[in-house]
Amino acid sequence: MIRNRISLVCVLTLLVQQMAFAQQASGDFMRSIGRIYVVVAVILIIFFGIVLFLIYLDRKLTKLENQIKENE
Incomplete structure (x- = not known):
């Protein structure tokens, strides 16, 4: 049970980091073209x-x- 929760937390952390990186790149692209x-x-x-x-x-x-x- 605890192992499943730790795995879930790790996966969610990786997903959040990936989404933050994607949003930053998208924001930079949008700013660059105005x-x-x-x-x-x-x-x-x-x-x-x-x-x-x-x-x-x-x-x-x-x-x-x-x-x-x-x-x-």
Whole structure:
């Protein structure tokens, strides 16, 4: 049982190291051709879109809650 866990931990450690190396190489490639800024810009646009939608939804729900309180 302990041997299986040690083996699993070793395999997971190797996989994590391999993924970190692959991501670093990919990041360097994206930076070298200037596309990393496009990726960051798209992620920021999506993030701000979600934030604005949540603010809009919160205001709409607040209005509906106030209407329900007034009708009671």
